[in-house]
Amino acid sequence: MTYLNRDQQEQIILMTVGMGVMEILAEQDKFRSARADLLRARSFGKRALDNLREVVEPDSFTRVRSLADSTKLVIRPKTSPEESEINIKMSRLHDLHAAAIGNHCRGCDKKDFKKCPTRELLMDTHCPPAQETKTDCQYRQ
Incomplete structure (x- = not known):
């Protein structure tokens, strides 16, 4: 079983966010032409996540889940000022x-x-x- 360092935990969280975004986009009429590809990409992401869960120690995966629950994702241009x-x-x-x-x-x-x-x-x-x-x-x- 493998341990996940902080960078890897954050990358897995970003992967799950991406899967969620693909699902939301697939539900919108505007993106109907890409619906099948979006759902397929989400399914491949889920399969990859399941494979990762099998090779990562359970404690590390549990930490990722709790980190995901307490994480606020903010997307802004790099040129934007910080909060302060x-x-x-x-x-x-x-x-x-x-x-x-x-x-x-x-x-x-x-x-x-x-x-x-x-x-x-x-x-x-x-x-x-x-x-x-x-x-x-x-x-x-």
Whole structure:
């Protein structure tokens, strides 16, 4: 009996998702011309899954089933932002930079500028420095 590593478990889950999608497509009138092929592909997938079940240790297959039950499958383009990210136009980001500098850096008299959270944020978001210096804050106005 063979053990399934995490990648193999995920691949089997993707295979079963694909089988489910083929069944759903086969039921739609729009794809009637491909119905037989879709159902045949689903049947071959089921047969392959049964063969895999026979050669994989039962514990591994049980883990795959529980992993499938607790998995949320999301399909999105690779260029889409992650859940905690957003897309923002560079011109809007520069507007935010200008507002931050105008509100926090104008008239700033902080001695330890390297610990300034606004400076850190501006640097992390690749804000161009207002002045080229290594002895003072680049954004101080």
